[in-house]
Amino acid sequence: MTRPESFFAAVDAAWEPPVPGKTTLRIIGASALALQTGYDRGSQDADVLESAEIPPERRESLLALAGEKTALAQRTGLYLQFVPPGLPFLPQKPSFHGVPSLASLRRLDVQVLDVADVVVSKLKPFRRRDITDIKAMADAGALDPNHLLARLRAAIDWYELDARAEKDLPRIIKNFHIVQRDFLAVPETYFDQED
Secondary structure, eight states: OOHHHHHHHHHHHHOOOSSSSOEEEEEEHHHHHHHHHOOOOOOOEEEEEOOTTSOHHHHHHHHHHHSTTSHHHHHHSOEEEEEOTTSSOOOSSOOEEEOGGGTTOSSEEEEEEOHHHHHHHHTTTOOHHHHHHHHHHHHTTOOOHHHHHHHHHHHHHHHTTSTTHHHHHHHHHHHHHHIIIIISOOOOOOOGGGO
């Protein structure tokens, strides 16, 4: 069992939701990669994409149990962190998958962002840890260049409506070219936003 699997199993076992019913947690970032591929770079936060499906009382209850600096976080080495939906660079309809190893959880329905969408989301910040994650996915054969390109195009189409697009998109595309050239060994794709 991976570290994130153990963490979500512990949260599910300890959590007493304020109202009955399963709560869907959509995991993004490095924890999503770990839950799909077994890759673990030792990230301490399990990023959850906020949604209207998680009412404030559930979110606060989860953070009280498994947020940063809680006893559960100290015991497991991971903590929950909620991320506003407009923050990550993603297609309008991000692709999420269930986690078979966590299907038997009683209180949580854990879904993970598709590997290609995680990589797309990391093209905007492109910090050292993002580059490490992307390279690890490429080295593991978890990135299909054509699928990644399609997901990037979907994210660009959605992001072009954002006021930050003119400034951000050329840098995102430049970072994507690094991934294509250096990690996937495929030719760089031309985009209209480069002009």
